[in-house]
Amino acid sequence: MLSRVANSIYWMSRYLERADSIARFIDVNLKLILDIALDRENVQWQPLVLASGDEADFFKRYKTLDQKRVVHFLTFDNLNPNSILSCILNARENARTVREIIPTELWETINELYHFIQKYSKKRQKDNLLPLYAQIKASNNVACGLVANAMLRDQALHFLRLGQMIERADKTARLLDVKYFHLLPSPEYVDSPYDAVEWGAVLRSVSAFQMYRKKYHQVNYRDVSEFLIFDPFFPRSINYCVNQALSSLGAITDMTKVDMGAKGEMAKLQQMLLLTSVDKVLAEGLHEFIDIFQFNLNIVDQVIYRSFFELK
Amino acid sequence: MKETNLNFDNYKAGSFYDELFDQNGQAHLHSKPLIDQINALSHKDLRRRQKAAELALHQLGITFSVYGDKKGTEKIFPFDVIPRVIPASEWQNIENGLKQRIEALNLFVDDIYHDKKILKDKIIPQDLILSSKCYLKECEGLNPPRKIWIHITGTDLVRDVDGVFYVLEDNLRCPSGVSYVLENRAIQKRTFPQAFATMNVRRVADYPDHLYDTLKYLAPDHIEKPKIVILTPGIYNSAYFEHAYLAQQMGITLAQGSDLVVENDELMLRTTKGFEKVDVVYRRIDDDFLDPSVFREDSLLGVKGIMNAYRKGNLALANAPGNGIADDKAVYAYVPEIIKYYLGEEPILPNVHTYICEDKKQRDYVLDNLEKLVVKAVNQSGGYGMLIGPKSTRSERESFAEKIKANPRDYIAQPTLSLSRCPTIIGDDIEGRHVDVRPYILYGKSIFVLPGGLTRVALVKGSLVVNSSQGGGSKDTWVLGSEGNS
Structure with a gap:
C-alpha cells in the first residue's frame, strides 16, 4: 500500500482513539462530582490537563483552571490541537484521504461524528455535555465494529x-x-x-x-x-x-x-x-x-x- | 393554502421546451408514470423525500467547503429529486451522435500532432490551431497506446426551444461529475421506487466497470494485471470526492503527485514495501500541472519526469495530454467540418452556431450584436469569462467589446439559446428551471456511452448558467430502455 495511505490510516486511528480517551476522562470526572463534590472542595481537573500533555498551552491561554475552562480546552478548543474537536477533525481529514481504502460506512461514521460535534460546539448553552461524550464513545465503538467486521x-x-x-x-x-x-x-x-x-x-x-x-x-x-x-x-x-x-x-x-x-x-x-x-x-x-x-x-x-x- | 401546491396542478411549461410536459400542460407519454407518482404524494411527503435525499448526500460527505468560511461550513451540491426523462429513441440518436463525434475528434487530435493533413487541406485555418494555448508542442509526434487520445469525455448538450439537442461543449481533458450521476441515482431509486421500477430506466451503476476496462485496455498486452492509479490533486480539490469514489469503486490506488516518482523513465509508487511500477494513470490534474519539468515549473501536484516516461511508452495516460486543442471553443466551431473530413459523414448532433471573433467579418457582426449573443472566452470553463448579451448592462457590453478587440482569438460568440426547462422544487412550489445534460463517453476497445448523465439545473429563476460555481444544482437523468430492452 501507499506510504502516505499507511501514514493516514495510522493517524486516523490514533486521533479517533485520542478523542475517545479524552471523552472518557472528562465523562468520568463529570460523573465523579456526583459522588464526592459535597465532601471535597472540588473535583480535580488539573490531572486531566496534565494527562493531555498540553498544560503549557493551557496556561498560556487560560488564567484560571476550573471545570468550565478545562472542559472547553479539552473538548471544543480548536486552538488546542489535541482537543476532541481537533482530534475528530484530524481523524476525518485523514479518513478523507483514504476514503477509497476504508469501508464507506467507516467514513460515514467519522463524518457524522464530525458534524455532530461541530454542531454541538456552536451551541450557546453547553451545560449538558454527557450526551456528547456518550456519542463519541458510541461512534468509536461502531468504528471498531466496522474495522472488525468489514475490513x-x-x-x-x-x-x-x-x-x-x-x-x-x-x-x-x-x-x-x-x-x-x-x-x-x-x-x-x-x-x-x-x-x-x-x-x-x-x-x-x-x-x-x-x-x-x-x-x-x-x-x-x-x-x-x-x-x-x-x-x-x-x-x-x-x-x-x-x-x-x-x-x-x-x-x-x-x-x-x-x-x-x-x-x-x-x-x-x-x-x-x-x-x-x-x-x-x-x-x-x-x-x-x-x-x-x-x-x-x-x-x-x-x-x-x-x-x-x-x-x- | 400551500398544502396543495407541491404537485404539478399549477405547473406551467411556459414558452420553453419542457422535459416532462408538452405545451398543453400534459405529461409527455414517457414521463407519465413519474408525474402520476409525484401527484399522488401529499405536500409533506414530497418535501420529506427531498429532505431525505439531501440528508443522505450530507452523510455520504459529498460536500464542498464554502470558500472563506473558517467555521468549516460544508454544503452539498444541490440535488433536486424530480428527475429528467429521456425516451429511448431520442437517446439512440444522442448515443450515435456522440460516438461519431468522439471518433472524429480522436482522429483530429492524432492528425494535428502528426501530419496536420486537415490544416494542409485548409479545412481549418492553420493559425487558429497553432495560436491556441492548448496546442502543446511537447505532444508532437506522440503515439499514445492504441492511438487513443480521448479516453474519457463529458459532452455538454442543451435542448433548444425546437426540442433539438445541440452540442454545447466537448470536455476532452478532465471532465468531472460522473460520481454525482452514480450517487444521485442511488438516492433517486429510494425516492420514487414505483415510478423507477415501471419506467424501464437504464442502469448507470456499471460505469466503474466500463471505466476499468477502458483503462486496462491501455496497458501493454503482455501485462496481465496492470497497475492502474488515479492521480488526484488531493483533498482540497473540489472533485476530490469523485477521485476517491472512482478509485474505491474500481478498487485501484488513489495517488497524489507526492506518492509518485519517476526512476529510469518508469513511474513508481512509494509504498510500504518500497517502489512499485505503475502502468496506467487516470490523471485528474490538468496538462499544465502534470510535469513540472515540461509544463508549469511551480506545479506541486504533478510528477517530475512523467512526460518523458510517457513518451518512451512506459506508461499510459488517460486522457492523453494535448487534447485541449480539440475542445478549444474556437476549434469547436469546426467540429462539423472535422466529422465530414475524417469520417465522410454528416454530423448527427448539430453544433450551436458559433462566431469566431478572430475572423474580421464575424467579429464585426458580434460587436454589432452583443445584446443578442452569448460571448465566451475560448479557454475558460465553469461559466467564468462569459457575457450573456440579453441579460447584460451597457457597461458590461462595452467592456467586453474592448476585450474582444484586444484579443479576438480568445473569444467566440453564439446566439442565445432558449434552454429547455425541467420542473424543479423551488421553495414551496414546483417551477420550470433551465437544464443541460452531460453524458459520459469512454473510448477503449470500442466507444461506450453511459445511458444517463449529469443533468445540471440553473436554480436561479430565469438563469441560463447551470455551473455549480454559479448557483447550479443537479438532477438524475433517466434514460429509458425500449420495450424489453433495459
Missing part, C-alpha cells in the same frame, strides 16, 4: 490497529501516572473511602471497572496499577496494547518484507514489562517507570515513521 486483514488493518494500540498504551500510561501522583499526596488518604472512589473513577475512565472487579473484587491503588499496566487480557492495559501492537507490526513486517527495526523496538517494550512486576515498579517509582516507557514508545513511533511512511 480485509491486510496492511491497512494492521496500521490502523498499530495506531490505536500505541495511542491507547500512551493514554493509559499518562492517566495512571498523573492520577497516581495526585491521589497519593498524603498517607492518610491511602485506602480511605475517597481513595476507593477515586481509583474506581480511574478504572471507569478506561472502561475497566467491571473487568477489574472480576479479578480483584476490591479497589486499591496497587491492584489498579497492576491491572492497568500488566493485565494480559484487558484490552486497555499497557501490556495488552504492547502485545497487540507487536503482533500487528509483525504482520506488517511479514507482508512488506521491510524491517528497519520497528519490531525490535516494540519487542524491547514487551521485554521491559516481562522483566518487572507491579511491586517492583511501585517500589522504584511509578513515575520513573512510565517516563521510560513513554520515551521508548516515542522511539517506536519514530522508527515506524522511518520504516514505512517516509520513503525517499
Whole structure:
C-alpha cells in the first residue's frame, strides 16, 4: 500500500482513539462530582490537563483552571490541537484521504461524528455535555465494529490497529501516572473511602471497572496499577496494547518484507514489562517507570515513521 | 393554502421546451408514470423525500467547503429529486451522435500532432490551431497506446426551444461529475421506487466497470494485471470526492503527485514495501500541472519526469495530454467540418452556431450584436469569462467589446439559446428551471456511452448558467430502455 495511505490510516486511528480517551476522562470526572463534590472542595481537573500533555498551552491561554475552562480546552478548543474537536477533525481529514481504502460506512461514521460535534460546539448553552461524550464513545465503538467486521486483514488493518494500540498504551500510561501522583499526596488518604472512589473513577475512565472487579473484587491503588499496566487480557492495559501492537507490526513486517527495526523496538517494550512486576515498579517509582516507557514508545513511533511512511 | 401546491396542478411549461410536459400542460407519454407518482404524494411527503435525499448526500460527505468560511461550513451540491426523462429513441440518436463525434475528434487530435493533413487541406485555418494555448508542442509526434487520445469525455448538450439537442461543449481533458450521476441515482431509486421500477430506466451503476476496462485496455498486452492509479490533486480539490469514489469503486490506488516518482523513465509508487511500477494513470490534474519539468515549473501536484516516461511508452495516460486543442471553443466551431473530413459523414448532433471573433467579418457582426449573443472566452470553463448579451448592462457590453478587440482569438460568440426547462422544487412550489445534460463517453476497445448523465439545473429563476460555481444544482437523468430492452 501507499506510504502516505499507511501514514493516514495510522493517524486516523490514533486521533479517533485520542478523542475517545479524552471523552472518557472528562465523562468520568463529570460523573465523579456526583459522588464526592459535597465532601471535597472540588473535583480535580488539573490531572486531566496534565494527562493531555498540553498544560503549557493551557496556561498560556487560560488564567484560571476550573471545570468550565478545562472542559472547553479539552473538548471544543480548536486552538488546542489535541482537543476532541481537533482530534475528530484530524481523524476525518485523514479518513478523507483514504476514503477509497476504508469501508464507506467507516467514513460515514467519522463524518457524522464530525458534524455532530461541530454542531454541538456552536451551541450557546453547553451545560449538558454527557450526551456528547456518550456519542463519541458510541461512534468509536461502531468504528471498531466496522474495522472488525468489514475490513480485509491486510496492511491497512494492521496500521490502523498499530495506531490505536500505541495511542491507547500512551493514554493509559499518562492517566495512571498523573492520577497516581495526585491521589497519593498524603498517607492518610491511602485506602480511605475517597481513595476507593477515586481509583474506581480511574478504572471507569478506561472502561475497566467491571473487568477489574472480576479479578480483584476490591479497589486499591496497587491492584489498579497492576491491572492497568500488566493485565494480559484487558484490552486497555499497557501490556495488552504492547502485545497487540507487536503482533500487528509483525504482520506488517511479514507482508512488506521491510524491517528497519520497528519490531525490535516494540519487542524491547514487551521485554521491559516481562522483566518487572507491579511491586517492583511501585517500589522504584511509578513515575520513573512510565517516563521510560513513554520515551521508548516515542522511539517506536519514530522508527515506524522511518520504516514505512517516509520513503525517499 | 400551500398544502396543495407541491404537485404539478399549477405547473406551467411556459414558452420553453419542457422535459416532462408538452405545451398543453400534459405529461409527455414517457414521463407519465413519474408525474402520476409525484401527484399522488401529499405536500409533506414530497418535501420529506427531498429532505431525505439531501440528508443522505450530507452523510455520504459529498460536500464542498464554502470558500472563506473558517467555521468549516460544508454544503452539498444541490440535488433536486424530480428527475429528467429521456425516451429511448431520442437517446439512440444522442448515443450515435456522440460516438461519431468522439471518433472524429480522436482522429483530429492524432492528425494535428502528426501530419496536420486537415490544416494542409485548409479545412481549418492553420493559425487558429497553432495560436491556441492548448496546442502543446511537447505532444508532437506522440503515439499514445492504441492511438487513443480521448479516453474519457463529458459532452455538454442543451435542448433548444425546437426540442433539438445541440452540442454545447466537448470536455476532452478532465471532465468531472460522473460520481454525482452514480450517487444521485442511488438516492433517486429510494425516492420514487414505483415510478423507477415501471419506467424501464437504464442502469448507470456499471460505469466503474466500463471505466476499468477502458483503462486496462491501455496497458501493454503482455501485462496481465496492470497497475492502474488515479492521480488526484488531493483533498482540497473540489472533485476530490469523485477521485476517491472512482478509485474505491474500481478498487485501484488513489495517488497524489507526492506518492509518485519517476526512476529510469518508469513511474513508481512509494509504498510500504518500497517502489512499485505503475502502468496506467487516470490523471485528474490538468496538462499544465502534470510535469513540472515540461509544463508549469511551480506545479506541486504533478510528477517530475512523467512526460518523458510517457513518451518512451512506459506508461499510459488517460486522457492523453494535448487534447485541449480539440475542445478549444474556437476549434469547436469546426467540429462539423472535422466529422465530414475524417469520417465522410454528416454530423448527427448539430453544433450551436458559433462566431469566431478572430475572423474580421464575424467579429464585426458580434460587436454589432452583443445584446443578442452569448460571448465566451475560448479557454475558460465553469461559466467564468462569459457575457450573456440579453441579460447584460451597457457597461458590461462595452467592456467586453474592448476585450474582444484586444484579443479576438480568445473569444467566440453564439446566439442565445432558449434552454429547455425541467420542473424543479423551488421553495414551496414546483417551477420550470433551465437544464443541460452531460453524458459520459469512454473510448477503449470500442466507444461506450453511459445511458444517463449529469443533468445540471440553473436554480436561479430565469438563469441560463447551470455551473455549480454559479448557483447550479443537479438532477438524475433517466434514460429509458425500449420495450424489453433495459
